[in-house]
Structures are given as C-alpha cells and as structure tokens.
Amino acid sequence: MKQEEGSGTQKTTGSTGTSKLDEATRKKLQAHLATVENHLHHGIIPFWFARALDTEFGGYMTNFDERGEPLPVPEKYVNTQCRLIWWFSTLHRRFPEMPKAAEMARQGVEFLIKHFWDEQYGGFYWKVKRDGRELDSAKIVYGESYCIYALSEYYRATGDKIGLEYAGRTFDLLQKYCADTEWGGYLENVNRDWSAEAGGFAGGDRKGLDTHMHLMESFTTLYAASGEEIHGRKLQQVVDLIREKMIDKATGCGLNQFDLAFHSLPAISIKRTWNGERLGEQPADPVDTTSYGHNVELEYLMHQAMTAVGNGDASYLPIYRRLLDHAVENGVDWEYGGIYRDGLRATGKAIVFEKEFWQHSEALAAFLDGYEQFREPRYLDAFGKVWGFVREQMIIKEVGEWRTLLDRYGKAIDAKIGNPWKVAYHTGRSMLECREHLLRLLD
Amino acid sequence: MKQEEGSGTQKTTGSTGTSKLDEATRKKLQAHLATVENHLHHGIIPFWFARALDTEFGGYMTNFDERGEPLPVPEKYVNTQCRLIWWFSTLHRRFPEMPKAAEMARQGVEFLIKHFWDEQYGGFYWKVKRDGRELDSAKIVYGESYCIYALSEYYRATGDKIGLEYAGRTFDLLQKYCADTEWGGYLENVNRDWSAEAGGFAGGDRKGLDTHMHLMESFTTLYAASGEEIHGRKLQQVVDLIREKMIDKATGCGLNQFDLAFHSLPAISIKRTWNGERLGEQPADPVDTTSYGHNVELEYLMHQAMTAVGNGDASYLPIYRRLLDHAVENGVDWEYGGIYRDGLRATGKAIVFEKEFWQHSEALAAFLDGYEQFREPRYLDAFGKVWGFVREQMIIKEVGEWRTLLDRYGKAIDAKIGNPWKVAYHTGRSMLECREHLLRLLD
Numbered sequence: 015m016k017q018e019e020g021s022g023t024q025k026t027t028g029s030t031g032t033s034k035l036d037e038a039t040r041k042k043l044q045a046h047l048a049t050v051e052n053h054l055h056h057g058i059i060p061f062w063f064a065r066a067l068d069t070e071f072g073g074y075m076t077n078f079d080e081r082g083e084p085l086p087v088p089e090k091y092v093n094t095q096c097r098l099i100w101w102f103s104t105l106h107r108r109f110p111e112m113p114k115a116a117e118m119a120r121q122g123v124e125f126l127i128k129h130f131w132d133e134q135y136g137g138f139y140w141k142v143k144r145d146g147r148e149l150d151s152a153k154i155v156y157g158e159s160y161c162i163y164a165l166s167e168y169y170r171a172t173g174d175k176i177g178l179e180y181a182g183r184t185f186d187l188l189q190k191y192c193a194d195t196e197w198g199g200y201l202e203n204v205n206r207d208w209s210a211e212a213g214g215f216a217g218g219d220r221k222g223l224d225t226h227m228h229l230m231e232s233f234t235t236l237y238a239a240s241g242e243e244i245h246g247r248k249l250q251q252v253v254d255l256i257r258e259k260m261i262d263k264a265t266g267c268g269l270n271q272f273d274l275a276f277h278s279l280p281a282i283s284i285k286r287t288w289n290g291e292r293l294g295e296q297p298a299d300p301v302d303t304t305s306y307g308h309n310v311e312l313e314y315l316m317h318q319a320m321t322a323v324g325n326g327d328a329s330y331l332p333i334y335r336r337l338l339d340h341a342v343e344n345g346v347d348w349e350y351g352g353i354y355r356d357g358l359r360a361t362g363k364a365i366v367f368e369k370e371f372w373q374h375s376e377a378l379a380a381f382l383d384g385y386e387q388f389r390e391p392r393y394l395d396a397f398g399k400v401w402g403f404v405r406e407q408m409i410i411k412e413v414g415e416w417r418t419l420l421d422r423y424g425k426a427i428d429a430k431i432g433n434p435w436k437v438a439y440h441t442g443r444s445m446l447e448c449r450e451h452l453l454r455l456l457d
Numbered sequence: 458m459k460q461e462e463g464s465g466t467q468k469t470t471g472s473t474g475t476s477k478l479d480e481a482t483r484k485k486l487q488a489h490l491a492t493v494e495n496h497l498h499h500g501i502i503p504f505w506f507a508r509a510l511d512t513e514f515g516g517y518m519t520n521f522d523e524r525g526e527p528l529p530v531p532e533k534y535v536n537t538q539c540r541l542i543w544w545f546s547t548l549h550r551r552f553p554e555m556p557k558a559a560e561m562a563r564q565g566v567e568f569l570i571k572h573f574w575d576e577q578y579g580g581f582y583w584k585v586k587r588d589g590r591e592l593d594s595a596k597i598v599y600g601e602s603y604c605i606y607a608l609s610e611y612y613r614a615t616g617d618k619i620g621l622e623y624a625g626r627t628f629d630l631l632q633k634y635c636a637d638t639e640w641g642g643y644l645e646n647v648n649r650d651w652s653a654e655a656g657g658f659a660g661g662d663r664k665g666l667d668t669h670m671h672l673m674e675s676f677t678t679l680y681a682a683s684g685e686e687i688h689g690r691k692l693q694q695v696v697d698l699i700r701e702k703m704i705d706k707a708t709g710c711g712l713n714q715f716d717l718a719f720h721s722l723p724a725i726s727i728k729r730t731w732n733g734e735r736l737g738e739q740p741a742d743p744v745d746t747t748s749y750g751h752n753v754e755l756e757y758l759m760h761q762a763m764t765a766v767g768n769g770d771a772s773y774l775p776i777y778r779r780l781l782d783h784a785v786e787n788g789v790d791w792e793y794g795g796i797y798r799d800g801l802r803a804t805g806k807a808i809v810f811e812k813e814f815w816q817h818s819e820a821l822a823a824f825l826d827g828y829e830q831f832r833e834p835r836y837l838d839a840f841g842k843v844w845g846f847v848r849e850q851m852i853i854k855e856v857g858e859w860r861t862l863l864d865r866y867g868k869a870i871d872a873k874i875g876n877p878w879k880v881a882y883h884t885g886r887s888m889l890e891c892r893e894h895l896l897r898l899l900d
Contacts, residue, residue, distance in 0.1 A: 190632040191687055196694040196701070198641045209686045243652045244634055251639040258639070 039394070040456065046397070047452040049405060054445040057414025059105065061431075062438045063114060066098055071145045073125030074098040078432035082413035087144045089434060092130050092157040096164035097439035099123055103164065107171035108446060116172050123168055126161070127180060135207050136187050140286055151206040154286045155192055156225045158184050163232035166239040181236055185245065188229075197275045198255055199226060203286065215295045217284035221272045223260045224287075226252055227312050234319045246323045253319050256312070257333060266336025267304040267359050268312050288435045303366075304359040306345025307373020310380030313337040314447070317383055331387075338384040341377065342396045350423055351403030353377045367422040371436065374404050374416075375444035382451035397448075416441050482837070483899065489840070490895040492848060497888040500857025502548065504874075505881045506557060509541055514588045516568035517541040521875035525856035532592060532877060534584045535573050535600040539607035540882035542566055546607065550614035551889060559615050566611055569604070570623060578650050579630050583729055594649040597729045598635055599668045601627050606675035609682040624679055628688065631672075640718045641698055642669060646729065658738045660727035664715045666703045667730075669695055670755055677762045689766045696762050699755070700776060709779025710747040710802050711755050731878045746809075747802040749788025750816020753823030756780040757890070760826055774830075781827040784820065785839045793866055794846030796820045810865040817847050817859075818883035825894035840891075859884050 035043065065084065066074045076094050077085035102119035105112055129146030130138040132153075138161045140150040162181045169177030191208035192200040202225045203217035204210055211218035233249035259276040262269050270281045281303075283289050283296040313334045320330055344362035345353045353373050356366040381397035384390060407424030408416045410431065418436060419428040430436075478486065508527065509517045519537050520528035545562035548555055572589030573581040575596075581604045583593040605624045612620030634651035635643040645668045646660035647653055654661030676692035702719040705712050713724045724746075726732050726739040756777045763773055787805035788796045796816050799809040824840035827833060850867030851859045853874065861879060862871040873879075 186629070186633055189636060189638075190629055193632060193636045193638050194641065194694065195632075195636050195643065195691055196641045196698045198637065198639050200638065207686070210690075243650070247653075248638055251637065255639045 035455065039391075042394070042398070043452055043455055046401065047449065047456065049401070050445055050448045050452065053405075053409065053414070054442075054449060057409065058438060058442045058445055059112075061413060061415045062098070062101060062442070063118070065432075066102075066437075067118065067121070068125075068144070071125070072121055073129070073146070074122055074437070076432050076434055076437050078415075078430065080410055080413075080417065080426075080429040080431060082410075082415065082431060085430075085432075087434075089141050089149060090129075090144055090146075091141045091434050092126070092138050092154075093160040094435055094437050095122060095126055095130070096157075096160035097437045099126065099164035100160070100167050101438040101442050103168040103171040104443075104446065107167065119168050119171065120174070123165065123174075123177060126164075127176070130161075131180070132206065137184060137208070139206070150286070152211065152286065153191075153204045153206060153208060155188065155200055155202045155204075156228055156287070158188060159225065159228045159232040161232075163228075163235050166232070166235040170235070170239045178239055182240065182242075185233075185236060185248075189248070194221075194274060198251075199259075199276065200229060201274075203284070215283070215285050215290070217286070219274060220279070220282075220284065221274060221276065222284075223256065223268045223270055223312070224308070226256055226260060227268075227308075227315060230256065230319050231315045234315070234322045237322050249319055250323050250325065253316060253323075253325075256316065257330070261312075261333065261337075262359060265304075265340065265359055265362070266333070267340055268309050268337070269359075270304075301365075302359040303356045304340075305356055305373065306341040306353055306364075307355070307370070307376050309337045309345075310341045310384075311376035314376075314380040314383040317387070334384065335388065338380065338390075338393060342381075342392055345377075346396045346399050347403070347422065348399060351399045352407070352420075352422075352424075353400055354422075368427065369403065369408070369420045369422065369424070371408060371416045371418050372440040374400055374408060375440035378404070379444045379447035379451075382448050382455075386451050386455055478898065482834075485837070485841070486895055486898055489844065490892065490899065492844070493888055493891045493895065496848070496852065496857070497885075497892060500852065501881060501885045501888060502555075504857045505541070505544065505885070506561070508875075509545075509880075510561065510564070511568075511587070514568070515564055516572070516589070517565055517880070519875050519877055519880050521858075521873065523853055523856075523860065523869075523872035523874060525853075525858065525874060528873075528875075530587045530877075532584050533572075533587055533589075534877055535569070535581050535597075536603040537878055537880055538565060538569055538573070539600075539603035540880050542569065542607035543603070543610050544881040544885050546611040546614040547886075547889065550610065562611050562614065563617070566608065566617075566620060569607075570619070573604075574623070575649065580627060580651070582649070593729070595654065595729065596634075596647045596649060596651060598631065598643055598645045598647075599671055599730070601631060602668065602671045602675040604675075606671075606678050609675070609678040613678070613682045621682055625683065625685075628676075628679060628691075632691070637664075637717060641694075641702075642719065643672065644717075646727070658726070658728050658733070660729070662717060663722070663725075663727065664717060664719065665727075666699065666711045666713055666755070667751070669699055669703060670711075670751075670758060673699065673762050674758050677758070677765045680765055692762055693766050693768065696759060696766075696768075699759065700773070704755075704776065704780075705802060708747075708783065708802055708805070709776070710783055711752050711780070712802075713747075744808075745802045746799045747783075748799055748816065749784040749796055749807075750798070750813070750819050752780045752788075753784045753827075754819035757819075757823040757826040760830070777827065778831065781823065781833075781836060785824075785835055788820075789839045789842050790846070790865065791842060794842045795850070795863075795865075795867075796843055797865075811870065812846065812851070812863045812865065812867070814851060814859045814861050814879065815883040817843055817851060818887035821847070822887045822890035822894075825891050825898075829894050829898055844891075 068075050073095055075084055075087055077087050079085055099119050099122040102115045106115035129142050137153045140152045140154045140157055142149050162184050165177040165181035199221050213219035230252045237245040237249050260269050269278045271279045280298040282298045344357050352369040354364040355368045355370050357364040377400045381393045385393040415431040417426050417429045420426055511518050516538055518527055518530055520530050522528055542562050542565040545558045549558035572585050580596045583595045583597045583600055585592050605627050608620040608624035642664050644653055656662035673695045680688040680692050703712050712721045714722045716722055723741040725741045787800050795812040797807040798811045798813050800807040820843045824836045828836040858874040860869050860872045863869055
C-alpha cells in the first residue's frame with residue numbers, strides 16, 4: 015500500500031481545518047476542480063438531459079448501454095425514478111440559470127404521484143411497469159426514503175408545495191407504521207398495507223445500515239426543506255442510532271444487518287434490493303465483510319446531517335476519521351487507483367478487488383469532505399488515486415458517463431452506463447459535492 | 458405476615474388454571490360477588506351518576522368531600538375528564554340497559570373536543586379552567602393516553618365515530634412526535650407544539666413506567682375498538698418494551714424512571730403529575746422504592762394487553778407471577794388488611810405503611826386476575842384481605858365511594874372522595890373487573 019509521494023501519512027486528530035493551502039496543494043485542487051467541472055458540464059449533465067425523459071409515458075428512462083443507447087425499461091423502480099427527480103431538482107437549485115431542469119423534475123414528480131402513490135394506504139409502491147401499471151405494491155423503506163429525498167429537494171429547488179406535502183406525508187407514514195417503538199429504528203420491509211413483510215428473504219425481521227443511512231440522507235434534505243422541529247429531531251435520532259448501534263466499536267466500520275433488536279447478524283440477500291433482485295435468495299454471508307465505499311458514504315452523509323441540525327458535537331469527529339481512515343488504509347488501491355469493493359471488517363483486508371461505480375462516486379465526495387474538515391493530506395491523496403482511476407478507466411469519454419463494474423485493473427465486467435438502479439444519483443452527486451468542496455477549499 | 462387460615466401458600470408454577478372450585482371456595486367467591494355487586498350498584502354507580510355532570514359548563518365535576526358534597530373545580534385535567542368519559546362509556550358497554558350512561562359520556566366527549574383539542578397543533582391540552590378556558594396547553598403523554606383510552610371506549614360503547622376518529626388522530630400524533638426512534642418508547646412531556654419539554658422537573662429528558670403502562674392500557678382499548686393491525690403492533694411493542702427494559706430482572710418489580718436510553722434513574726418529582734402538581738419540585742428519591750399497587754396493576758394490564766393481541770406466549774406467565782408474588786409477600790398487610798403504599802425494591806420490605814385508594818383498587822382486580830389464571834389460593838386470600846379493609850375502612854358507606862388516603866389502621870389522612878385526579882376510574886374499574894372475574898370463576 016504505497017501512497018502518493020510528497021504527502022504525509024500522519025493522522026491529525028484535530029477538528030475542522032482552516033489552515034491556508036500551500037501553493038502546490040492549491041494547484042492540485044485547481045486541477046481537480048477543472049476536471050470535475052469539465053466532466054460535470056460536458057459529461058453527466060448533458061448525458062441525462064439528452065436521455066432521461068420517457069417521452070412516451072413520462073417519468074424517466076434508466077437503462078443505457080455503454081454507447082449511451084437506450085435499453086428496454088420493463089420496470090420503473092421508485093428509488094430510481096426518485097434519484098432522477100432529485101438529480102434534476104438539485105441541478106435547478108444549484109444552477110438556477112440552467113434551462114429545462116425544473117421541468118424535467120416536475121414531470122417526474124407528476125409520474126411518481128400519479129402511478130406510485132397509494133391512494134388507499136398512503137405511501138409509494140416499490141415498482142411499476144414502464145407505463146405506470148402496477149407491478150409490486152409493497153412499501154420498501156429504502157424506496158420511501160428516496161421519495162422523501164427527491165420530493166424535498168424538488169420543493170427546495172422549485173418551491174412547488176406538492177413536493178413538501180408528499181414528502182411530509184411519507185415521513186408521517188414512516189413514523190406511524192415503521193418506527194419501532196420497542197427497539198428504535200425503522201422496520202424496512204412492509205406490505206402494501208404497511209404490515210410487516212415475512213422474515214428471511216423478504217426482510218421483515220431485519221434492520222440494516224443501508225436503509226437507515228438513506229433515511230438520514232433524506233431527513234437531512236427534508237429538514238432543510240421544511241425547517242420543522244420534528245424533522246430535525248428524528249434526523250438527530252437516526253444519526254445517533256447509527257452511531258450507537260450500527261457502527262462497530264472495535265473497528266469503526268459500519269455493520270451491515272441486524273435483527274430488530276440491533277444484534278448484528280451475518281448478511282443475507284434481501285428480496286427488494288439491487289443484489290436480491292438480480293441474484294435471488296443466497297446463503298448468508300459466512301464472513302463479516304465491510305464496504306469501504308459505504309463506510310465513507312456514511313461519513314459524509316452523517317457529517318451533512320449534523321451540519322443540517324447545527325450540531326457541532328466534537329465527539330463525532332473521531333467517528334468520521336475512523337470511517338475515512340479505514341478506507342484510506344485498506345480500501346484504496348494505491349497501486350492501480352480506485353477503491354476495492356469489499357474487505358474483512360476485523361482486519362480491514364480487501365477481499366473483493368473489483369471496482370464498482372458507486373463506491374468510487376461516494377469515496378470522491380467523502381475524501382474531499384474529510385480533507386476539508388481535517389486537512390489530512392492523505393485524504394487528498396486518496397481522492398487523487400480514486401479520481402485518477404475513474405477518469406482513466408471508469409468514465410466512457412465518448413458519452414460522458416461511468417461504466418458499472420470493472421476489474422481491479424480497469425477491464426469492464428459490466429460496461430453498461432444506466433441500469434434500473436444506477437442513473438445519475440451517485441455519479442452526478444459526487445461531482446456536485448466535489449465541485450463544492452473544491453470551490454470552498456480554494457475560496 | 459400471617460395469611461388467612463385454610464389456604465395453602467405454595468406456589469403453583471402452572472399456566473392458566475381451569476380446575477373445578479371446591480365448595481368452600483365457591484361459597485367464598487359467591488360472597489365476594491355479592492359484596493362487589495352491591496357496592497357497584499348501590500355505591501359507585503349512583504354516586505357518579507348523581508354528581509359527575511357539570512350542569513353549568515358541561516364536562517365533569519371531579520372534587521367531592523367525604524359527605525359527597527361538591528367542592529370547587531378551578532381546573533379540569535384532561536386525564537380526569539377522560540377517566541369519567543371512560544367510566545360512563547364502559548358502563549354503557551357493560552350494562553347497555555342502564556339509562557343515561559351514554560349521554561353522560563357523550564357530553565363529556567363534546568366538552569373534551571371543544572375545549573381540550575388543539576386545532577393548530579393537534580392533540581389535547583393538559584388542563585383548562587372549569588368553563589373550558591385555556592390553563593396549560595402542554596401535551597403530556599400520560600394525558601393523551603387517557604384521551605385514547607376514553608375515546609376508544611366511548612366508540613366501543615356507542616358506535617359514535619367521533620370517538621375512534623380522535624383516538625386514532627391522537628395515536629398518530631404520538632407516533633410522529635413522541636415515539637423515540639433512537640431508543641424506543643415515547644417522550645412523555647412535550648410542549649404545545651410537540652417539541653420536547655425542558656429536562657429535570659418538566660420531565661422532558663425522562664421516561665417512566667407509569668406513562669408507558671398507561672399507553673399499554675389505552676392501546677389495548679384502541680385495538681379492541683379499531684382492530685387495526687398497527688394499533689395491535691404498537692401495543693405489542695410497548696408490552697415488550699416494558700418487559701425488556703422497565704421491569705427489574707433481579708426482583709421482578711417494575712422500575713420507575715429512566716433516562717431516554719432506559720437507564721434506570723432515582724425518581725424525581727415531575728411537574729405535571731399528581732405528586733408534582735401538589736408538592737412541587739422535590740429532591741430525587743435517594744432509595745429505590747417500588748409500588749406494590751403499581752406492580753400488580755402492571756400485571757393485569759399486561760395480561761389484558763396480551764389477551765387483546767391474542768398472544769399466548771407462556772414466557773410472560775412468570776412475569777405476571779413475580780409481580781403478584783412480590784405484592785402478596787411484601788405489600789399485603791396480613792394483620793390489618795389492605796396493601797401498603799411503597800416498599801424497598803431490593804428486599805421487598807414495606808417502608809410506607811399508608812393505605813391509598815388506588816393501590817387497593819388495582820390490587821383487587823389484579824389478585825382476582827392472578828387467581829383466575831393460576832388458581833393460587835393465596836391470591837384469593839390476598840384479595841380477601843384487601844377487600845375486607847376496603848369495605849370496612851375505606852368505603853364511606855353513607856355515600857358509597859372511597860376515601861383517598863388512610864393510615865395503616867384505617868384512620869383517615871385524606872377523607873375526600875373526589876379530587877382533581879381521582880374520580881371513578883380506579884374504584885369503579887376495580888369493581889367492574891372483580892365482578893367479571895368472579896362471574897367467570899363461578900360460571
């Protein structure tokens with residue numbers, strides 16, 4: 015594990031860094047900003063503007079091959095439709111002068127409410143056919159959370175009250191039907207009528223870090239949109255829940271799955287997840303693995319949540335540091351660039367060396383978040399190593415978006431750009447976050 | 458601690474008893490049924506029919522001296538107004554031929570919704586002046602729970618949908634604003650806008666068995682009224698929460714107060730409680746005490762909750778037994794009759810020998826509940842010892858209701874019949890419960 019030359023590897027234990035940049039670092043950051051802005055404005059943004067609209071039925075197209083050509087969309091998942099509502103909304107909020115983004119978001123909201131909203135029981139269905147007809151009416155909290163995220167961001171961007179109204183209603187339904195008043199946290203998999211799903215593969219008897227992390231993400235945006243005390247309060251509760259019960263005290267890594275009482279369990283595949291839908295039911299994972307990319311995503315989403323509620327409690331800083339350090343020390347491929355998929359929790363050792371798009375997206379945003387907070391040079395080095403790999407291997411330059419999955423050395427395993435879960439949320443958000451970190455650092 | 462002669466003191470470890478009664482026991486139960494029915498129909502029921510209606514403003518009068526003469530009612534507490542709505546509703550449900558009960562309940566509901574319901578934030582205020590004007594608009598979960606209890610029972614009794622509507626709305630508000638998604642359970646003391654009250658005397662940083670036990674009670678009735686899955690589910694969660702976190706594993710007694718993470722704390726007086734409102738802020742109780750009457754009330758309310766959700770899990774039976782046994786062994790005054798107020802949790806030893814009305818009410822219902830389940834003779838003996846004391850010392854025969862507080866030997870310390878918190882809920886419910894246990898045992 016070699017690190018880039020010229021950078022220290024010492025840990026600083028400090029709080030938010032504000033020291034002046036030296037000239038070499040400033041130049042490096044300026045170069046990163048240029049490549050990020052270029053990829054954003056000449057890659058991701060035009061890619062999705064040109065292709066996302068489903069001109070036949072409304073809502074969004076999600077599936078594209080490596081040339082950016084559309085593939086059939088037999089299913090529309092609520093989370094992916096929402097990821098694109100979020101994307102166009104956040105573009106409009108961040109670049110108000112950009113034409114079309116608000117309208118691209120608005121028509122997605124219209125499709126979402128028309129076809130996914132359950133008039134009888136409330137909440138959004140899990141998936142529909144391309145034309146909006148029913149396909150799976152279960153209520154999956156992971157999906158409901160993306161509805162809150164997208165609709166809140168849509169309201170922030172456009173002021174259209176329908177966004178905040180449905181985000182708030184969904185939040186209320188989660189409090190009523192999914193909040194677990196015995197153990198805390200939320201039930202994650204429920205039926206259309208909000209009764210608990212079966213246990214095992216259907217996940218009715220499990221809680222997980224993934225869903226709770228995304229609730230933290232969506233409540234952050236909801237609270238920013240509404241300013242309501244209760245939205246901030248439940249946000250703080252989910253932050254503290256994750257801190258107390260879902261992060262391994264020994265290693266500082268995120269744990270994965272739990273029983274309802276938050277006893278850590280070996281991970282199983284769960285029906286309505288990206289892996290579960292592709293691969294079906296699988297035997298429980300016999301080893302305790304951790305996802306470097308998920309850990310650093312947790313770091314910066316938790317930092318954003320704490321910022322949103324105005325909580326400056328310094329005891330969170332070591333938690334952020336450990337999440338980042340674990341990935342920097344074990345997950346970053348210092349030789350070939352990029353970040354490995356999975357490692358062993360106990361030792362940190364990587365065991366799955368593939369390079370997947372979303373971990374790279376999240377690592378870029380997280381390493382700059384860490385660098386901005388702590389001014390730790392190796393976080394910036396790690397950013398460089400990941401960004402280099404992404405630019406050279408992952409991005410398909412001709413079309414401006416990212417392949418899904420590569421081997422360690424950059425050879426494509428899955429070269430598709432868009433799949434039923436991918437779209438612009440990870441890649442696009444990463445570039446937006448990186449841009450803003452770099453602008454602040456250079457300010 | 459002498460027990461009544463002729464009864465065994467051995468513990469049976471069995472489940473629900475169904476053995477035939479011997480003739481001596483049958484005669485004893487018949488005699489108890491006669492005294493209970495006599496007190497109910499010639500004491501408590503006519504007492505409150507004659508006096509409860511506030512003919513000037515609507516709602517209920519609550520305060521009466523020992524001759525049953527009305528005392529001024531400067532304040533109407535939401536819990537006490539609801540206790541009388543519950544009382545008249547349950548009378549109507551159990552004795553449909555009884556005139557007036559439904560109308561007595563209906564006008565109470567009208568007063569409650571007109572003067573206590575908060576049109577802006579939802580939920581019911583803590584107290585109003587006699588004529589309904591605002592006095593304390595905080596939302597106290599103990600009080601909200603009585604609203605759910607009363608309005609659900611009113612709906613069960615009369616079919617008037619306004620009862621279930623407001624009970625359900627209050628339930629939903631508790632899920633949204635009070636359910637603690639980090640630690641489980643409910644915040645108990647919040648401001649009018651449902652933000653958390655201050656810590657300390659205002660109780661915003663405490664959870665307690667009392668409020669959670671009453672939520673279990675009200676959710677039991679709500680679930681019986683609505684049959685909605687979510688009402689049953691949250692009921693089971695509060696039952697299990699109490700079992701796991703609020704009952705002392707060492708002694709089987711209920712614990713009292715907790716921080717938000719359910720660490721047991723020395724009890725302090727809390728502002729909007731019966732003791733807090735009378736006595737003001739007090740130093741924290743330096744010793745760990747337990748209330749025998751509260752423990753046995755917990756036993757039978759938990760048993761009723763489990764019956765309501767149809768949960769026959771036999772692992773709850775030893776929990777019921779320990780709650781009952783602790784009171785039988787330490788709390789019953791086998792010499793003078795009745796049940797002591799408080800004891801030490803660790804040893805069980807009584808330290809407050811006063812005899813208070815509500816512990817006697819709850820002990821009567823609980824000991825017959827225990828006897829009906831387990832056919833343990835000493836539970837019936839304990840019932841006899843408490844009922845003898847109540848009949849001879851506590852009930853004011855001329856007017857047919859109970860004094861508030863006596864010394865160990867029966868001398869009145871507080872001879873009043875009705876106070877701002879007392880009314881017919883403990884005494885009347887006890888007699889209704891005892892009557893039904895005795896009828897089933899004799900069937």
